[in-house]
Amino acid sequence: MAQRESAAQESVGRQNEASLSERFSKALASIDRQAPTLTYLGLGCWIAWNTIAFSGSFWLHETDNSSIAENLMLVHLLACFVTLAAVALFSDRCSRWIAKNRTTLIGGVVACAGTLLLCNARAEVFGEAFPHAGLTVLFTSGCILSGAGTTMLFLCAAALFGTLAPHRALYRLAECTLFSIAVYFVLNGCPQPIAVAGFVVLPLLGAGLFCIRQRDVRGEKQVLSTPVKLTRKFWVLLLSIGLCSTALELIRAYVLISAPPYFSIGANVTSQLIEIPLMAGIMAAILLTKSRRDGFAKLYSVAACALTVLIVCIAMFSLNTPAIAAGAWVVCTCYNMVVWAMLYYLVYQWRAGALRIMALGNAALSGGTLVASLLAMAYQASHISDSAMRIIIAVIGLAVLVDVLFVFSEKQINGMLLPVDEGSEDATAGEGGAQGAAKQPGKWKLACEEVAKGAGLSVRETEVFLSLARGRTAQEIAEREVVSIYTVRAHTRSIYAKLDVHSKKELTALVQKHVDEG
Numbered sequence: 001m002a003q004r005e006s007a008a009q010e011s012v013g014r015q016n017e018a019s020l021s022e023r024f025s026k027a028l029a030s031i032d033r034q035a036p037t038l039t040y041l042g043l044g045c046w047i048a049w050n051t052i053a054f055s056g057s058f059w060l061h062e063t064d065n066s067s068i069a070e071n072l073m074l075v076h077l078l079a080c081f082v083t084l085a086a087v088a089l090f091s092d093r094c095s096r097w098i099a100k101n102r103t104t105l106i107g108g109v110v111a112c113a114g115t116l117l118l119c120n121a122r123a124e125v126f127g128e129a130f131p132h133a134g135l136t137v138l139f140t141s142g143c144i145l146s147g148a149g150t151t152m153l154f155l156c157a158a159a160l161f162g163t164l165a166p167h168r169a170l171y172r173l174a175e176c177t178l179f180s181i182a183v184y185f186v187l188n189g190c191p192q193p194i195a196v197a198g199f200v201v202l203p204l205l206g207a208g209l210f211c212i213r214q215r216d217v218r219g220e221k222q223v224l225s226t227p228v229k230l231t232r233k234f235w236v237l238l239l240s241i242g243l244c245s246t247a248l249e250l251i252r253a254y255v256l257i258s259a260p261p262y263f264s265i266g267a268n269v270t271s272q273l274i275e276i277p278l279m280a281g282i283m284a285a286i287l288l289t290k291s292r293r294d295g296f297a298k299l300y301s302v303a304a305c306a307l308t309v310l311i312v313c314i315a316m317f318s319l320n321t322p323a324i325a326a327g328a329w330v331v332c333t334c335y336n337m338v339v340w341a342m343l344y345y346l347v348y349q350w351r352a353g354a355l356r357i358m359a360l361g362n363a364a365l366s367g368g369t370l371v372a373s374l375l376a377m378a379y380q381a382s383h384i385s386d387s388a389m390r391i392i393i394a395v396i397g398l399a400v401l402v403d404v405l406f407v408f409s410e411k412q413i414n415g416m417l418l419p420v421d422e423g424s425e426d427a428t429a430g431e432g433g434a435q436g437a438a439k440q441p442g443k444w445k446l447a448c449e450e451v452a453k454g455a456g457l458s459v460r461e462t463e464v465f466l467s468l469a470r471g472r473t474a475q476e477i478a479e480r481e482v483v484s485i486y487t488v489r490a491h492t493r494s495i496y497a498k499l500d501v502h503s504k505k506e507l508t509a510l511v512q513k514h515v516d517e518g
Contacts, residue, residue: 031212039213040172043157044179045206046150049111049199051184053146055268055329058187058195059119072118072143074373079147081366087155088359095224095355101211104156108207111149115200117142149203151362156210158358159220161340162347166296166417169348170341171286174279177337181272181279188269220354228353230360233416234346238364240408241339244304245368247396248335251310252328253376254389255321267322271329278334296342297413303335304404311397336365345417349471418471419444419508444469447514455498464491468504469511 031038052058054073087094097103121139161169183202187195256264310327343361347354379389448469452462467477474492478485501507 037175039209040157040160041176041179042153042206042209043161043173044176045183045202045209046153046157047176048180048183049115049150049202049206051180051268051272052187052199052202053115055264057184057265057268058192058199071139074370074377075140075143076147077366077370077373079144080151081363081370083148083151084155084359084363084366088356088363091353091356091359092227098152098155098355099159099220099224103152104207104210105204107149107152107156108204109149111146111153111203112200114142114145114147114149115203118146119196119200146203153203153206153210154362155355155359156207158347158354159224160210160213161344162223162354162358163220164344164348166341166345166348167286169344170296170337171283173337173341174282174286177275177333178279178283181276184272223347223351223354226352228350228356230353230356231416233412234357236408236412237342237416238360240403241361241364242368242371243396243403244307244335244400245365246372247307247311247368247393247400248328248332249369249372250375250393250396251307252325252332253372254379254393255325255328263322264325267325268329270322270326271333274326274330275333278330296338296345296417297410299334299338300342300413301404301410303331303338304400306331307335308397308401308404311393311400339365342413342417349418415505419469419512443515444511447511451499451511451514455495457495457498461491461495461498464488465495465507468492468495468507471504471508 053076087098117138119142121135121142161172164172183198187198190198256267306327310324310331313324339361340358343357347357375384375389375392378384379386384392445466448466449462452465457465463481464477467480472480474485474488478488481488496502496507499507499510501510
């Protein structure tokens with residue numbers, strides 16, 4: 001009898017737990033439907049954390065100098081790079097749990113713990129309880145934990161943003177940047193203890209915002225679980241990202257290293273004030289214009305050209321001023337945003353490999369910054385003279401110029417970012433991923449259908465034609481349509497003959513012409 005009562009009580013307890021979990025899930029789903037922007041702002045918390053950490057705002061004291069922020073960056077980025085490389089290497093296994101709310105919250109807690117350690121690893125807090133070596137261990141541990149934790153948060157956004165149409169993803173990135181600026185200035189207006197506490201809990205706040213999303217409503221499962229074969233152009237993109245990232249960090253470190261905290265923080269505040277109208281302009285441009293894929297190539301080129309101008313100013317005139325430092329911050333923010341938008345474009349284009357693409361892309365950014373940090377520390381320790389440092393900056397600047405003009409130019413970018421069907425919804429419409437595009441086809445798909453009808457393509461040829469126009473390879477089409485690759489090639493030859501084109505490039509140009517005319 002007692003056993004039956006115990007079993008009945010356990011059953012009731014399990015039902016209550018299930019009911020509570022179900023009600024909690026429904027509450028999150030309701031929030032996500034009413035305010036779909038909230039979940040994307042988790043990345044804004046991540047951006048705000050990085051801005052505060054690397055500028056030294058709130059947590060650096062007057063007795064410190066900016067070299068401590070450089071030490072943070074060095075260890076933090078090393079932890080980031082190792083985490084990103086491991087995830088990229090084992091992306092198939094990691095994709096099974098990276099999108100789970102539990103993983104997101106663990107990343108937020110780890111980052112919070114690391115931030116708390118690096119903020120308190122100082123003699124003023126511990127007095128004589130810890131020797132200098134002990135404080136160094138605490139600081140290093142905080143850097144490692146914060147690096148691994150914040151990296152997990154960044155990767156949790158991979159599938160979330162990768163399911164967005166390209167220009168909508170860029171809009172959301174600009175929105176997150178504006179949110180991070182707002183967070184920074186709100187904390188800047190608070191008393192020091194409150195500002196530090198806000199800095200510590202930022203990763204957990206970001207994790208909570210990521211967890212609001214409804215699981216797989218936006219098609220995250222597909223872009224996470226589907227493997228992708230990376231092209232040679234993608235690896236060239238990674239080298240270009242690493243080079244430009246090295247140049248950006250080298251400029252910033254050259255100006256700021258060994259400077260007092262107020263110098264770095266002042267430059268950061270100035271850069272954020274400049275970024276407000278810049279981000280607002282990007283968002284307005286996306287809303288008011290029907291941007292094309294070549295816009296990403298132009299944005300990338302403009303950011304790289306601005307970087308080249310900064311390098312020339314430093315190498316030729318040795319300008320170590322707050323204005324140059326602020327300019328480096330602005331260019332760095334814009335460049336990172338454009339790089340992330342291009343990577344999300346590739347995820348959306350391939351509908352696959354979100355975790356691997358974003359892990360490798362951010363590893364290239366972190367790796368470049370890591371190399372520059374090592375050079376800056378060698379310069380600070382007088383292992384590299386000022387004249388030698390300026391020569392190194394000039395050489396890297398020349399390499400960036402060659403890269404932008406010849407190696408990874410606008411033409412190469414447009415060759416990698418193939419046209420995709422973004423749907424005809426407004427950039428601020430509710431996020432529905434592939435479902436939204438399916439409900440209301442975009443101009444690209446309509447143009448493809450008109451071209452196919454005008455050329456007299458058969459139903460099967462039209463299906464292959466649509467896949468070719470979206471940049472899929474013959475092997476991908478064969479797997480998608482469950483036919484042999486020889487059948488796909490036969491259809492492709494027939495399509496080329498009927499359209500009077502000789503390559504995939506001419507085919508996409510023909511469709512683009514119909515889009516422009518329509």
